[in-house]
Amino acid sequence: MADIAGQKARLTWAINISVVALVLLWTIPTFGLLVSSFRDADQIANSGWWQALFAAEKNVIFRSAPGDAQIQDASGYKITGNLFDGSDGSVLAFGVSSKAPTEYLPGETGEMTRNRQMTVESNGDYVISSPEPIKSRRGIRIFATIQEPPKFTLDNYEKVLFSEGVGRSFLNTFTVTIPATIIPILVAAFAAYALAWMNFPGRALLIAAVVGLLVVPLQMALIPLLKLHNEIGIGKDYLGIWLAHTGFGLPLAIYLLRNYIAGLPREIIESARVDGATDFDIFRRIILPLSFPALASFAIFQFLWVWNDLLVATVFLGNNEEQLVMTGRLRELLGSRGGDWEILAASAFVSIVVPLFVFFSMQRYLVRGLLAGSVKGG
Amino acid sequence: MRGGIVMNQILLAFSTIIIGVFGCVAYFYFSNLLLDRAYPAKGPNAGRNINRANAIRPWLFLGPAIAILSLYLVYPVVNSVWLSFHDASAEKFVGFDNYIWMIKDAKFQESMLNNLMWLIVVPGASTFFGLIAAQLTDNIRWGNLAKSLIFMPMAISFIGASVIWKFIYDYRGEASAEIGLLNALVEMFGGTPEAWITLDFWNNFFLMIVLIWIQTGFAMVILSAALRGIPEETIEAAILDGASPLEIFLKIKVPQIWGTIAVVWTTITITVLKVFDIVLAMTNGQWGSQVLANLMFDWMFRGADSGRASTIALVIMLLVTPIMVWNIRNARKEMR
Numbered sequence: 001m002a003d004i005a006g007q008k009a010r011l012t013w014a015i016n017i018s019v020v021a022l023v024l025l026w027t028i029p030t031f032g033l034l035v036s037s038f039r040d041a042d043q044i045a046n047s048g049w050w051q052a053l054f055a056a057e058k059n060v061i062f063r064s065a066p067g068d069a070q071i072q073d074a075s076g077y078k079i080t081g082n083l084f085d086g087s088d089g090s091v092l093a094f095g096v097s098s099k100a101p102t103e104y105l106p107g108e109t110g111e112m113t114r115n116r117q118m119t120v121e122s123n124g125d126y127v128i129s130s131p132e133p134i135k136s137r138r139g140i141r142i143f144a145t146i147q148e149p150p151k152f153t154l155d156n157y158e159k160v161l162f163s164e165g166v167g168r169s170f171l172n173t174f175t176v177t178i179p180a181t182i183i184p185i186l187v188a189a190f191a192a193y194a195l196a197w198m199n200f201p202g203r204a205l206l207i208a209a210v211v212g213l214l215v216v217p218l219q220m221a222l223i224p225l226l227k228l229h230n231e232i233g234i235g236k237d238y239l240g241i242w243l244a245h246t247g248f249g250l251p252l253a254i255y256l257l258r259n260y261i262a263g264l265p266r267e268i269i270e271s272a273r274v275d276g277a278t279d280f281d282i283f284r285r286i287i288l289p290l291s292f293p294a295l296a297s298f299a300i301f302q303f304l305w306v307w308n309d310l311l312v313a314t315v316f317l318g319n320n321e322e323q324l325v326m327t328g329r330l331r332e333l334l335g336s337r338g339g340d341w342e343i344l345a346a347s348a349f350v351s352i353v354v355p356l357f358v359f360f361s362m363q364r365y366l367v368r369g370l371l372a373g374s375v376k377g378g
Numbered sequence: 379m380r381g382g383i384v385m386n387q388i389l390l391a392f393s394t395i396i397i398g399v400f401g402c403v404a405y406f407y408f409s410n411l412l413l414d415r416a417y418p419a420k421g422p423n424a425g426r427n428i429n430r431a432n433a434i435r436p437w438l439f440l441g442p443a444i445a446i447l448s449l450y451l452v453y454p455v456v457n458s459v460w461l462s463f464h465d466a467s468a469e470k471f472v473g474f475d476n477y478i479w480m481i482k483d484a485k486f487q488e489s490m491l492n493n494l495m496w497l498i499v500v501p502g503a504s505t506f507f508g509l510i511a512a513q514l515t516d517n518i519r520w521g522n523l524a525k526s527l528i529f530m531p532m533a534i535s536f537i538g539a540s541v542i543w544k545f546i547y548d549y550r551g552e553a554s555a556e557i558g559l560l561n562a563l564v565e566m567f568g569g570t571p572e573a574w575i576t577l578d579f580w581n582n583f584f585l586m587i588v589l590i591w592i593q594t595g596f597a598m599v600i601l602s603a604a605l606r607g608i609p610e611e612t613i614e615a616a617i618l619d620g621a622s623p624l625e626i627f628l629k630i631k632v633p634q635i636w637g638t639i640a641v642v643w644t645t646i647t648i649t650v651l652k653v654f655d656i657v658l659a660m661t662n663g664q665w666g667s668q669v670l671a672n673l674m675f676d677w678m679f680r681g682a683d684s685g686r687a688s689t690i691a692l693v694i695m696l697l698v699t700p701i702m703v704w705n706i707r708n709a710r711k712e713m714r
Contacts, residue, residue: 015517015518016518018514019515019520022507022524023527026527026530026531026591027530028559029545029546029559029591030531030542032545033541033542036545045554046555046557047555047557048556048559048562049557050559171387174391175387175388178391179395182395182398182399183398183399187402187443187446190440190442190443191442191444195440198435198439199432204710206440206444207709207713208709208710211705211706212705212706213451213452214705215701215702216455216698217651217652217671217694217695217698219654219671219674219675219690219691219695220451220455220694220695221451221454222454223457223678223688224457224461225454227468228449238390239394246446247446247449248450248451250446250450251447254443278410278414280406280410283439304532304533307535308533308534308536308537308538309535310535310537310654310658311654311655311675315678327535327538327655330535330537330538330541331537331659334537334540334541334659341545341548341557348538348541348542351537352535352538355533355534355535356530356533358533359530359532359533360530363526363529367599367603370596370599371599371600371603
């Protein structure tokens with residue numbers, strides 16, 4: 001008995017550890033980018049995000065104060081100052097020329113040309129002394145390897161929102177998403193009711209057609225519809241993309257809602273009919289309120305799908321600066337700011353935050369919709 | 379000035395919602411009213427009128443949906459077939475030229491081969507990880523939290539996911555410290571960092587990982603519901619017979635959810651056939667990583683050739699068709 005209990009405890013441990021490993025594998029990629037979006041641009045480029053909490057080491061070229069700042073004393077001329085100018089940091093090594101940028105340790109004295117001497121302390125204080133007056137308007141170069149404390153900042157977000165056009169794109173995405181989520185629901189709900197509770201010839205065929213249309217690849221629709229939109233003058237317009245998303249979302253909407261509405265108890269609907277209610281009344285007073293969970297499921301699906309869509313937006317809205325949506329902006333930044341991870345990370349998070357919020361706050365409906373939509377063969 | 383544009387845009391969006399919603403409601407309300415007026419359910423012909431109204435009413439309810447579906451999904455399929463037999467600007471009939479070009483095109487062959495690899499790897503791996511995650515998380519106290527976290531990538535756009543993973547695969551070159559997690563790990567274990575997404579052939583797998591990462595949560599959620607639906611008695615019987623947990627999982631549970639596994643598999647298969655954003659964002663089809671959907675997009679925009687692009691789109695459609703037929707048959711079986 002004890003043996004079995006021991007085995008069970010060990011198994012529970014093994015399971016817990018495996019799940020921790022899985023969860024880490026699935027969250028670390030996102031977490032890494034999240035951390036990076038708050039880091040200083042220089043630090044991102046010089047150390048991995050997992051070192052974000054530790055001091056970062058880097059090589060920098062400083063310039064001393066200009067020649068005007070020199071003072072004269074008994075031994076000659078001097079320029080003094082501090083490399084960090086008030087911020088934290090420490091010097092690990094320094095040099096006087098680009099050929100040997102780490103020649104000296106802090107506190108040592110480096111020999112320069114023209115009999116000048118340079119001393120840099122680890123706290124960043126430097127002294128450059130010279131027997132002759134120093135003629136340098138831009139200051140003298142000081143090569144140093146320094147250690148900087150971790151820097152976290154909101155600058156990246158400020159930058160992408162206000163000067164990289166991400167803020168504008170964020171609004172554009174809302175403009176696209178909300179009508180494209182709401183409009184298909186109504187159209188689909190009426191159709192779903194008819195397919196679930198009305199008798200007419202060809203009903204089974206229509207349901208089969210909806211199931212078939214569920215998987216039609218979008219790629220099929222792009223060229224013919226773009227031509228059509230261009231002909232009627234809504235080629236690169238919000239109206240065009242709303243209609244397109246409505247069309248592409250409709251099969252799933254009808255399918256989900258029909259399954260749900262068909263499952264409502266027959267007695268409620270029949271007794272309303274006996275009481276003389278018309279189909280329109282039944283739909284409005286009984287079906288719509290009772291179908292709320294299914295409507296919510298579809299709304300979340302459609303919202304996430306439209307928000308995250310790149311293909312339909314690129315084709316039906318285009319890439320002009322005024323109308324670019326978040327996904328399009330991210331793609332553009334990947335091209336133009338490929339190595340600037342502080343820009344990419346912050347932009348990516350601005351685009352991810354809304355779907356993540358919807359996801360975590362309404363996960364219940366999302367899961368329910370997924371189950372209704374695919375267990376039955378979608 | 380800019381504020382004005384943004385305000386206009388918001389107003390436009392809201393007025394569209396209101397017009398759209400009111401338009402829909404008004405259409406349904408007035409068309410039904412009209413029908414009731416035309417065939418009143420009273421008077422001498424009440425019986426006949428009710429029958430007639432009942433025959434027409436479904437089509438009022440279905441009208442807008444059928445119109446939109448025909449225009450946005452059925453018409454394009456027909457039109458694409460027509461376009462595929464015409465030249466780049468859809469003016470001249472060219473017979474099978476586009477098809478012949480396609481079969482001989484090296485990029486198309488590469489895309490087909492890559493799509494085939496995606497089809498073999500991604501649905502299988504996502505379903506496999508999803509099944510494992512579902513089984514493991516069902517057995518622990520913080521299972522729901524773990525599920526939420528594994529499911530989370532589903533909410534992230536493909537392009538956002540591409541940014542996330544491109545950062546993992548980042549390569550800096552020999553002179554500087556590696557800031558991509560993968561290369562840092564490789565370095566830690568004594569390997570040489572590489573620019574992973576430019577490695578011919580292998581880069582396909584690095585792109586596939588992104589989709590597997592996204593789809594595993596979906597598979598997990600559905601399979602977890604199926605696992606919970608397994609009758610308790612079958613499991614209890616197996617425990618009494620002394621089966622180990624692994625045996626119970628492989629021999630009792632998995633066989634009972636084959637149907638659901640098949641559904642998850644096919645759903646992910648369709649997603650894979652349409653995969654586009656990830657390839658566009660990570661490599662844009664360079665270094666031997668092209669896929670059909672991105673090739674089609676390329677011919678549509680950069681090539682500006684509606685004939686060739688439509689032909690490629692039809693290939694994707696053709697690949698989806700068996701699953702479509704299977705789905706329809708399943709749906710019909712269920713309705714009987």
